[in-house]
Amino acid sequence: MYNYRHEQDEKLIPMDPASIYRDIYRIRRFEETVLEKFSEGVFSGTTHTYIGQEANAVGVISSLQEDDVIFSNHRCHGHFLAYGGEPRALFAELMGKKTGVCGGRGGSQHLQYRNFYSNGVQGGIAPVATGMALAEKFKASNVVSAVFFGDGTLGQGVLYESLNMAALWQVPILFILENNHIAQTTPSDLSTAGEIMARFAAFGISAQEIETCDVTEILSLAGQSIAEIRESCRPQAIILHTFRFGPHSKGDDTRSADLVSELRQNYDPLSFQAQRLNPDQRLAIRSTVEIEIAAAYMQAFNDPYPDVKSI
Numbered sequence: 001m002y003n004y005r006h007e008q009d010e011k012l013i014p015m016d017p018a019s020i021y022r023d024i025y026r027i028r029r030f031e032e033t034v035l036e037k038f039s040e041g042v043f044s045g046t047t048h049t050y051i052g053q054e055a056n057a058v059g060v061i062s063s064l065q066e067d068d069v070i071f072s073n074h075r076c077h078g079h080f081l082a083y084g085g086e087p088r089a090l091f092a093e094l095m096g097k098k099t100g101v102c103g104g105r106g107g108s109q110h111l112q113y114r115n116f117y118s119n120g121v122q123g124g125i126a127p128v129a130t131g132m133a134l135a136e137k138f139k140a141s142n143v144v145s146a147v148f149f150g151d152g153t154l155g156q157g158v159l160y161e162s163l164n165m166a167a168l169w170q171v172p173i174l175f176i177l178e179n180n181h182i183a184q185t186t187p188s189d190l191s192t193a194g195e196i197m198a199r200f201a202a203f204g205i206s207a208q209e210i211e212t213c214d215v216t217e218i219l220s221l222a223g224q225s226i227a228e229i230r231e232s233c234r235p236q237a238i239i240l241h242t243f244r245f246g247p248h249s250k251g252d253d254t255r256s257a258d259l260v261s262e263l264r265q266n267y268d269p270l271s272f273q274a275q276r277l278n279p280d281q282r283l284a285i286r287s288t289v290e291i292e293i294a295a296a297y298m299q300a301f302n303d304p305y306p307d308v309k310s311i
């Protein structure tokens with residue numbers, strides 16, 4: 001048992017290795033299906049998949065509680081699914097269907113579901129998350145806000161305005177940097193000067209970093225940070241060094257195939273978690289998830305488009 005996850009029935013239940021594996025594999029299968037089907041023209045707009053980074057979403061979001069608020073970015077599917085969002089509603093959203101998360105109007109990058117929000121503008125959601133944390137502080141609700149962003153977003157000035165306000169006003173927020181070492185096609189060492197940790201230290205925000213694809217290490221780090229934020233009502237940051245195995249969006253990976261396959265070989269959170277299960281357990285989980293995702297896709301595919309009057 002590693003940590004606690006908040007289910008929709010509002011009970012805290014212990015997470016076991018099998019349910020963690022299932023959560024990671026659900027995101028993986030969802031995203032593989034998105035990439036497979038995109039070329040068939042079934043989705044509207046664009047998309048950014050989360051393959052390789054699944055442990056970050058599962059580890060952090062499983063450590064949050066029911067009323068906590070999550071803010072995500074353009075690469076939001078994994079965060080949404082880890083939060084408990086339905087695969088069918090997300091497929092439908094990507095297809096512009098009425099049954100989509102936002103009635104088919106938000107697309108891949110702009111989701112709102114319960115306490116989950118995403119925004120495709122890099123850094124655009126950081127001040128929103130900071131404002132939400134301030135509001136929750138005023139309400140004395142003991143709610144934590146958590147905001148995910150990528151290494152490329154370290155180039156957005158609004159992020160530093162948000163860090164400044166979060167520290168100045170001491171708001172309960174966790175900044176989660178998913179450093180996959182690349183922004184679209186630009187490796188981070190071509191865009192980011194100095195030490196990343198120093199950027200948080202400049203505002204007096206306590207930050208910790210970890211390079212791992214072991215979800216249990218992320219659970220433990222995030223769980224500790226979130227507990228401290230809730231206790232102290234002060235912002236914190238965690239930097240998760242990670243790798244994406246897919247393209248930035250659909251077919252736009254400028255990295256060599258050899259490099260990507262080496263990354264998959266060495267840093268796959270799914271294979272890492274698989275070692276904790278026996279082959280029968282793995283097989284049972286995989287087939288259940290495959291059936292679930294295939295059914296979710298077909299339901300969304302057959303769902304109606306919104307009617308014109310709803311525009």
Ligand SMILES: Cc1ncc(C[n+]2csc(CCOP(=O)(O)OP(=O)(O)O)c2C)c(N)n1
Pocket residue numbers: 074075120121122123149150151152153154180182183184248
């Ligand atoms: C303000 C802004 N500029 C440019 C873009 C186009 N864009 C979308 S994602 C992306 C790269 C983001 O890199 P990073 O923050 O490292 O996240 P990752 O894609 O690696 O998860 C860019 C340039 C955008 N969405 N918003």
Ligand SMILES: [Mg+2]
Pocket residue numbers: 150151152178179180181182183184
């Ligand atoms: Mg990046």
